[in-house]
Amino acid sequence: MSMPQQAPVASSEFPQGMHRLKGRFSDGLHVNAAVWAPSIPSIDVHFQREDGRWAFETLPGLDGGVHHGVVGPIPAGARYGFWPTGEPLPPGPGSGPGQLLLDPYARAVEVEEAGGTGEDPVYFSVFVDESFDWDGSSRPRTPWRDTVIYEAHVKGLTKLHPGIPEELRGTYAGLAHPVMIEYLLELGVTAVELLPVHFSIDEPHLGPLGLSNYWGYNTLGFFAPHSAYATAAARAAGPAAVLAEVKSMVKALHQAGLEVILDVVYNHTAEGGKDLPTLCWRGLGDTDYYRHDGAGRYVDTTGVGNALDFSQPKVIEFALDSLRYWVEEFQIDGFRFDLAVTLGRDETNTYTPRHPFLVAVGASSALRGTKLIAEPWDVGMGGWQTGNFPQGWADWNDRFRDTARDFWLRDQASLRAGGHAGSPARLADSLAGSQNLFRHSGRTPLASINFVTAHDGFTLADLTAYDRKHNEANGEENRDGSNDNRSYNHGAEGRTENDAIIAAREQTARNLMATLLMSVGVPMITAGDELGRTQRGNNNAYCQDNELAWISWQQDAAAQRMLTATRALLRIRRRFLAGQSPAFPGRVADSALLWFNASGLPMTPADWEDPSTRVVQLMLADPDGQAGALIAVNGSIGDRKIHLPAAWILQGQGLADARATTMELAFDSADPALRRSGARFSLGESDFLTANSVAIYLCQRYVGRSTS
Template sequence: MRVTRTTRHRIAPSRYVARAPEPTLRGSTHPSDLGVTVRPGGVDVAIIATHASLVEFCAVDRDPDGTIHERRFALNGPRLGVWTGFVPGIKPGQHYGFRVHGRWDPDAGMRHNPAKLLLDPYGRGVAGGYDLGPACFSHEVDDDLAPVPGPRVINNLDSAPHVPHSVVVDEAFDGHVTHLDTPWDSTVLYEAHVRGLTMTMPGVPQHLRGTYAGVAHPATIRHLQRLGVTAIELLPIQAKLSEPFLVEKGFENYWGYNTLGFFSPEPSYATAAAQAEGPSAVLREVKGMVSLLHEAGIEVILDVVYNHTCEAGIDGPTLSWRGLGESTYYLQTSTTPVDFIDVTGTGNSLDFRLRRVIQMSLDSLRYWVEKVGVDGFRFDLAVTLGRQGREFNSHHPFFVAMTTDPVLRSRKLINEPWDIGPNGWRTGQFPAPTADWNDRFRNAVRSFWLTDQHHQAQGHRPHDSRELVTRLSGSADLFSRGRIPGGRGTFASINFITAHDGFTLRDLVTYNDKHNEANDEGNRDGSNDNRSWNHGTEGPDPELRAARLKSMRNLMATLVLSAGTPMLTAGDEIARTQNGNNNAYCQDNSLSWIDWQTEEWQDDFLATVAYLLRLRREHTVFRPTGFFTGTPRAEDSIPDVTWIDRDGREMPAWKWFEPTSRSFQMLRSGGGHDVDALVVINGLNEDTEFTLPIGRGRPFDLVWDSASARPEIFNDLQDPGSRILLEAQSIRLYLSNPA
């Protein structure tokens, strides 16, 4: 959704003119079925406006010169807070909105203002520009869009010419809405942005680049299949708006975490042809993308933002929910005047104590599953979704409803397990069968391979390896607890090194500090806790490439070989860079887009990542479904995992507390039906000798070494008890046939 900034001097907003609306008929839609439903001869309408005195459905038409015309229809109600009616003559493609009459008392959270044309919270399509100016606010503002001094005064400027409109959508689709059910133990996630993934993708035609169709183009699919990922996790594709402060600077919200409509796909990601045809065509393109990815065996996970809306803080614009009833949707204080409780950092938070908020979120999720075919969701700032006021409840009614819902319970449900509110970090505390982004994994792996290596290079004492060992094993400290034996299981841990926010993998080994100057915020934005290491020089340096690449291979191998569900960030497989920007949320340009023009060393790294993922796919030993016990399972003769020191003996407990424990071996049993895997890790800054363990008494075959630039055939079979020399800061992987 494109946004421009207007002032009274550039566009003169028109005054709202009140006139008697036409009456509507009684519709056949039950009041619980919210939104607009196409019927023979017209549409059924149902919308929540609990405290309104009158709600008008407004059919909006625009002349070629931009003049707005409205046909207004008075809805019936309210019945349990819902206004309903049948509006004849309305067809798919019709733009519409709502005007809500009622009490104006901002101190009490009442901002009914019929001069504001409101979007349908359940609208399936959205269209039109957004001219950010005084008419977009329900209260009087000055030319800087700040409230005029004193009590909030109602703003009678008509917003209809300046805000996006809902659109009645034809949901017909020539294909089939299906789902994939890739088991968790086979799942590899790939986080990507619709535009950034394909803007420069070779083989994708120019007119499809940066679009839904481009994501499903054969060239894109070939890359995903070659890499070996099973699910693409798309940054938000629900309709969005940019924050006013970004618009003022000429930027836009590229990532999309500022939702305008929870049921509407973002139109700017569609092809130009679909955008010109309208929201029905945009929706068909989204469905087509999902269908084609399914045909290729790739699941589609949507990153969704139910924790807040694009209406910003208490003095933000009035676009939808605010005008329908702030107290129906937003987390508020109990003071007078009321204020918003902001646990998201955006100015507002949706209140999941409220039935209508939970209903809207669940209805939206079911819509994307049933009508579009998506296979799961990643919930942005998911702690907010479980808050009962200021407190978090892991058994919140929203989680109970979602995880028992017959449509949603079988989908992949992934939490970002934090927000910025009180006690907002909750990794591992969400209910089964959901999974969590494991920030403890991210921090431990970065620290072991980067910041601790930096400390050693400076002559300082590094940390021991206890934290890394816990993360390699599936983070049982976080996910094994609970009333169910085994807790939430190993695959509840979404292991990741990088994500859309933060450094790319290449930048982790290239920069000690963030470089966000392009965001025009004085480099104050973005995290300062990067746990990165530039290997001696800040920024690009060809002489450091070999060392940096080995660190990248160490990071990637740790991710792929750890128990849990791995998630890669798009472009890391070819070592993309953002030039040290760790918060590129407003950079819809080459800084954020993946540059697919690669050099030979990048192709080598891609081959390495694909090879590691192939090993994981081919061998169940890398995908344990339960937590390690250190004892044999079933009829096996060796423990499921054995920790071994560099002398080939079982690691005594006291050694884990020593920095020398940074050189150790992890022997994982294949259970007698798969190969055994020996992971040898040297986290010291010096080449180190290891004695291979006895295991089953069978030879170990070297299959991968992080000291090698690309995968190779080693023909290196080692007997138990053999002595090997590992390069400083490296990993080796051996496999041993159990038969």
């Protein structure tokens, strides 16, 4: 094989992976190859030539465990992989080799099926020449305090959408279609958070069940997009076309002002436990990439067989390189880190917010301005760390989720059964930005990603329709999925024709959505919740790549009511809450949050401690100290009369002159047709709150304010 006449190139001059040479040695055909495999004495690159035949070259350089050298010529689109020098090649299903060791930095991964022989498929890294015209497109850089996140699955979001051409449904291009973008804009969200789009594979146990890994939390390529989400035309054109389709999706969303956040899974890889096939990292350096105990066993803090060892500097470098790649090459706006506690575990397997990876991500100039969101737990010892990530990070706030569910679901079930309920104190803290969780770390309410549902668990509608999970379709005899759902079926399990139960469920769903969207912090809506989507009680639909998990766009009257309510709540949020101070309130006189009881009087310590106090009012004030919005909550099972706080009481609480303030009812969860909207009240006047409801009143100067 011909090679340029030159000394081996130092690895420090080139990133890991396969990259065309630049400068005086470049002939447009040869590449620099580099891979970290410190436990292997010598390593070869096996690759396809232009004529399709396989060749190999030994990487001559070895620095700091990184094997490197110039190889080629290698055509764009060629398959390749690594293998220890001199070791017998694994037999393949065709004329080429079998399962080589994948390049951890590969920009594309292709699979060759075994052809019905019962053998495992073979995966190949693919060399891709990258280029894309962004045409001046840039990241929207939406401020955190204006952000509303919409968690969605690339395929599931559009697979059933009748307004999108059939060949685009369930693809990156489908998400970028004008019909989908218009829907997102009309809904009022600002960012789409996509379940994993890194190249992933199915767990072995799913195949015999006729199932697949729909969610994609089983990554095999941290630099490669999942090609199955590309259109058939892009897949047929090759990996470069797939990359271009992903970038075109991001570009279209950015041009509409929508950010793109990726759910990323750096805590483990698809290689699973040691009983599963070696595909990449295990072969390159099992003890170097994965965390082990003293007996050589995997230390699994992820629940899926292995955990990448983030006490290893090269593992940290690998994850940082992947993040930078997606920001620099795809203009990604942020990341949600799956089981992020694993990424912050030191050499003793103990989580620390000062972990080098967490610090490096926050300090990286390439990542500056990206949104960093932690799923702040894993399954290891000390795995719950909500509120304990460093400044610059935001956390999924599971305490908000549990508190909202307890107040509106579990407590309601208890009260209707003649039991007791909790006080509103925990709900109040959640509405106010979860100060008890985030203030100690020097962070603000904007570090709280508030959510009631996510991809994992019941949908919003199912929370109101099922007391227990129904995961039989997953093939694990209903053992999988959480048993702690804090749900309430309102008197019937699952589907019912009882109009009273249906109405009660819808009202509770609106209460939960109102709590989410009116809380201080950053809200996240799960795609389909705004339409009343159901998974028929399945709270772990990770393996349901079918209509159970896809969003149905056949909107009945109930779906329209929920969509109308969600849009109304988001309009209210844009009118008022987006302008709130990002800091926690200080002294009472400077506070942006004032609490009142049903009589319109300031809440007392006794009120907060009394579990029978299920009616509270929250006045959110302007940064300039004037009354802005009032949220009235009735968590009891009976109708209640309330008095809006009087002007003199607001003034006594430190607000500016409120004598001329008029409040207008903007939302009532007990009024799905919004018939009462627009009713006006002077401060101190009374109103009635229906049992189990939320009402929102806006100061007159906010009514009709532009929401653009």
